[in-house]
Amino acid sequence: MIGGAALCALPLSAQSSFTGTADAIDGDSLTVIGVEVRLFGIDAPEGKQKCSRDGQAWPCGEAAAGKLRSLVEGQTVSCRARGRDIYGRAVSVCLAGGIELNRTMVAQGWATAFRAYAPDYVADEVRAKTARVGIWDSTFELPADFRRQSEERAAAAQAPARLLQxxxxxxxxxxxxxxxxxxxxxxxxxxxxxxxxxxxxxxxxxxxxxxxxxxxxxxxxxxxx
Structure with missing residues (x-):
């Protein structure tokens, strides 16, 4: 996932609704007939992010991507975009086989409600957390915190070279x-x-x-x- 914290409602220059086959990129983004989509209102673990269960790290980012992939595989996916983010992705609510992908990912515990941008899926997150399903059966960093810390580590790693110069x-x-x-x-x-x-x-x-x-x-x- 690229910069989930950078979501904003920029005007759409393309059609606001589109339908077709889809491929999952990670737990909250996919491509639909070539259109890159960021699922509205949710934030899933990053592709390389790991969670901890019983003291053991496991690839929850990969698992979240696998869940989204299973939901869209062989299905016709319909999306309605609400805007574009600064990376040009269509920020959308999408359905596959009559199931809303955004809500399902949160309800089954594979994504968190992205409270910074929308309250739509907070109740689903609360139920998933209470039931300890998906990543809620683990200890984990919120995806936004994981991204921020990854960016800080990358900046720190690059700084010595700049200082030497x-x-x-x-x-x-x-x-x-x-x-x-x-x-x-x-x-x-x-x-x-x-x-x-x-x-x-x-x-x-x-x-x-x-x-x-x-x-x-x-x-x-x-x-x-």
């Missing part, structure tokens, strides 16, 4: 730059502005003149609670 600590300090970059114990690359909590206690591993400069180097702003 453009050393900052000594030159920025000599220019009077005051934003402190630091590597947390968890491996996060964060920066602190003057006046923020822990600024004085923070040992600077890099100094920056602007937040944009810090972010370009792979750092994120410290969360103030």
């Amino acid at each position: 453009q050393p900052r600590a000594s030159t920025s300090q000599s220019q009077g730059c005051t934003i402190k970059g630091n590597h947390s114990r968890r491996g996060d690359w964060i920066y602190h502005l003057p006046g923020m909590p822990y600024y004085n206690q923070t040992r600077a591993e890099a100094m920056f003149c602007s937040e944009a400069e810090a972010q370009a180097a792979g750092y994120r702003r410290a969360i103030v609670r």
Whole structure:
């Protein structure tokens, strides 16, 4: 799944309804007669995401994709789009064999209700969680949290190369730059502005003149609670 958190209701430039054979991409996206579709209002585990059951990791992202695949295989799928996301996918409610795919994936525990964008499937999620079906029989990260952490890890992995190309600590300090970059114990690359909590206690591993400069180097702003 690509950036599920980036859903928005952009105007459709194509027809709003379409019907045909379908192939599942993952647990909440598919292609229908060549149209790439993101299922409205739900969020399934990422393809590479794993859940934990009885202390053992298992590929719940692959399982969710397999469930959606079983629902559309050999069926004619009908979708009604509500808009497009920033990746151009038709954000849709789809049916196969008279069954609504969005609701079924949540009701059977293979996707969560995407509360950030719609409340439509919250009741289905509550019932699935109570019954401990699908991923609810496991411990897992919400897909949106998994994506965010994956993006942060990727940014952190790329940051050292950028820093080697453009050393900052000594030159920025000599220019009077005051934003402190630091590597947390968890491996996060964060920066602190003057006046923020822990600024004085923070040992600077890099100094920056602007937040944009810090972010370009792979750092994120410290969360103030």
